[in-house]
Amino acid sequence: MDIDQFIVDCKVALNGGIPTKAVREVVAHAVSDERAAIKALGIPQQGGVQKIYVSDELTILNIVWAPGLEIMPHNHNMWAVIGIYSGREDNVFWRRLKDDGKGRIEEAGAKSLGPTDVTTLGKNIIHSVSNPTSGFTGAIHVYGGDFFKMHRSEWDIHALEERPYDIEKNMKLFEAAN
Secondary structure, X not given: OOHHHHHHHXXXXXXXXXXXXXXXXXXXXXXXXXXXXXXXXXXXXXXXXXXXXXXXXXXXXXXXXXXXXXXXXXXXXXXXXXXXXXXXXXXXXXXXXXXXXXXXXXEEXXXXXXXXXXXEEOOOOEEEEEOOOOOOEEEEEEEOOOOOOOOOEEXXXXXXXXXXXXHXXXXXXXXXXX
């Protein structure tokens, strides 16, 4: 895997008929060879979020989940493609309850991803993520917009009530998990 070529391939994929499908193919190819992905991105040894590329149209991140790390339910308000190159990432999907004035959610399904697995998340998906293993998980996350500027929401894990997404708090969770 060549990082510079990966960025170019993702940019080209944006101009296709169905960007999520084209980006998914690029990500699937990148994570299909675990050794090549680890050689390009490094051995996942410390939790964190590494910016590979960020623009208004596209964000590419190398996300390393520390053992046991859990991130509360949140949305992206843009599509995402996630590919795992090491470890495991468990996703719980949530759906909004009928308008109760608090923006509450309920569990609607789950999906576990392991090495070479790729999934696409639609613009309106709400999910929580965890690494249930005792090792680090490495994942390439590609978003259809600027991940760091998009207005998003998160949900308190206990009350399941909506509030503004706090990106700084969530980045600190990755550091604290180390």
